[in-house]
Amino acid sequence: MTNPPPQAHDEPFEQPRPRGVSAALRGTAYRYGPRSRHARRRTGLRRLRRACVMLLVTVLAAGLGGYAWADHRLDQAVDLGAYGPRPPAGAGTTYLIVGSDSRGGLSAQERADLHAGGGGGRRADVMILLHTGSSGTTMVSLPRDSWVTVPAHTRPETGKHVPAGGDKLNAAFSHGGPELLLRTVEHNTGLRVDHYAEIGFGGFVDVVDSLGGVRMCLRRDIRDEKSGADLRKGCQDLDGADALAFVRQRHQEARGDLGRTRNQQRLLSALAHQAARPDSLLDPAESYGALSAGLDALVVDRGMSLRDLAAMARAVRDVAGGDGRRMNVPVSGVGVPTSKGSAVTWDRSEAGRLFRLLRQDRAVPADLPPG
Template identity: 65%
Template sequence: MALALSMLVIAPLGLYLWADASLDRRVDLGLLPDRPPRGRGTNYLIVGSDSRKGLSAQAKKELHTGSADGRRTDSMILLHTGAHGTTMVSLPRDSWVTIPPFIRPETGTHHRAAPDKLNAAFSIGGPDLLVRTVERNTGLRVDHYVEIGFRGFVDIVDKVGGIRMCLDKEVKDKDSGADLSRGCHTLDGAQSLALVRERHQEAQGDLGRTRNQQRFLSALADRASTPEVLYNPRKIYTTADAALGTLKVDKSMDLWDLASLLRAMRSVTRGKGARVNVPLSAVGVPSSKGSTVRWDRTEANKLFTELRRDQPVGGEKHG
C-alpha cells in the first residue's frame, strides 16, 4: 500500500486529484490549545476505531463486533520516524492518564483536568481530545493523525489478497471470533480483525494484543508493496480506494505523508525499526473507572524524551 500510494502521487493529474479528494480530512490539529513544542522527526498517532459505520447487522454478527453505540479506540499506536528509523509505541487503551480540561460540545459544560483511562478521551471528545491527552501525557507533539474503523480494516486486507501471519500458539477467542491453529496462515479481513482484537487468551491481556497489532500493521504495509499487488493495476487502485475511502486524517496530511507513514511501517517488518510498549509499573490496578495499567513514569519519560530528541530508543524491542 505504501508504494501503491506513492505511485498515485506521480500518477496523472486526474487520478491524483481523485485520491487526494478521497482523504477525509476532518481533524484540525492546528486548532488544538496548549500543545507541546515540536521535536525532531515526525510523530503519527494511528488509531483503530471500533466504529461500526457502514456495517450491516449481518456483518456485525459475522465480524463479532457487537452493536455498541458511539466510538471507542480499539488500538492506539504512536509512530515516530526520524534519523534512526521508525519506532512504533503502543499506548494501552486502559492507561491511567490525565485528560486535559475540555468542554462538552453537546452541553457546553466545562470539565477540569482529571485522571481517566486513555480510551475515555476518544469516547468523550473524539480525535481532538485524544490527541490533546496523548500530547499532555507524553510531551510529544502529534504531527499527523490517522484513524480507520472496522469496515475499512476488513476491506483493505481483502483487497490485497490477505496477510501472511505465523502464530506460535493456537488462538481461540469467542468474543473476537478468532479461531486459528498454531502455524502460518494467510488471513482474510475478518480473520485479521479477529486476531488483532483478541486479548483474552494473551498472558498480558491488552498488552499482548498491542504486540499483535504492531506486527500486523507492519505485515499489512509489507504485503501491499509486494510485486503481486504493486504490479497489478486492479489491485493497486482497489486497495487505494479501500484505504483512502475509509481513513480519517488530519487537515495537513497529504498523499506524500500517508505514503511516508506506510513505508515507515513496512520498514519495521524488514528489521529497520523497533516495536515497543510504554514502560509500565503495574497492570490490573483497580480504579473508579475499572481495571487500569499504570505507566512507569521514569522509564516512560525517558522513552518520550528520546523520541522528542530523535535519539535511538532503549527498552525492549519486538521484532
C-alpha cells in the same frame, strides 16, 4: 566530341552480391546505399524517441491525475489544534495511528459476522505512536486502558466543561473524539503529534480483503468468543474478518491488553509489507482496489496529504522489515484498580525517558525494554 568518362562519385553504388541472396533482396541492396540506411536508422530512432516521450507524458498525466483523485478522496476531518496549546515541535515526524471500533457503514448482519456488537459511537481499540527520523523508526503502542490525565475539555454533545482528571486513555476518544485523544496523548507524552490517521472496523476489513489477505504466523491456536477469533497455529493468510478478530482478542494473551498491542503491531507491519509487495504494486486491479478501500476507510488530520500518508506507510513497512523498533510504552502495573476499573499504569521514569528520546529524534537504546 566524346563524353568524358564518368567520375567515381557519379557511379551508382552497388553492394557486393553474396551467393544465395534472392533477386528481390539484391534489388533492395542495390537501391539503398550506406547513407540511406543511416538516414533510415536516424528516422527510426527519432520515432522511437517520440513514442517514448509520448508514453512518458501519458504515464505522468495518469499518475498526476490519480494523485489528485486520491488526495481529494482523503477525509481530512481532524483538527490537531482543537483543544488549545500544544507541545513545541520536535525533530523528526510523529504519527498517531488509531484503530477505532466505529461501526459506521456496517449492516446488522456485518456487525454480527464481525462480532462487532451493536454499540453506537466509537472508541479507540488501537493507539500507536509512530516516530520516524534520522535515528530510524520506532513504533510505540499505548494500551487503551492506560491510566492518564485527560486535559480539561468541553463535552461536544452536552457543552459541559470537564476539569482535568485521571481516566483511561480510550475514554478521551469516547468523550471528545480524535481531537481530545490527540491532546491527551500530547499532554501525557510531551510529544507533538504531526499527523493523525484512523481506521474503523469495516474499513480495516475492506483493506485487508482488497490486498488478498495478510500473511501471519501464529505460535499457537487462538480461540476467543468475544472477538470471534478461531485461528490455528502456523503460517496462514488471514482474510479481513479473521485479521480483525486477531487484533481485537486479548483474553488469551499472557498480559491482556499489552499482549494485544503486540499483535496489533505485528499485523500492522505485516499489512504494510503485503501492500508493498512487487506483485501487489504491479497489479493495477489490486493496487487500485487497496488504495480505494484505504481512502474510503481512513480519517486523517487536515494537514495530511497523500505524500504524508505514503511516508507513514513506508515507515511502518520499514519496521516490518527489521529497520526499526516495535515496543509498548514502559509500564509499572497491569490490572491496577482505579475509580474507572482496572487499568495499566505507565512507568513514569522509563516512559518519560522514551518520549524525550523520540522528541529529540534520538535512537532508542536496547536497555529500554519492549514492554
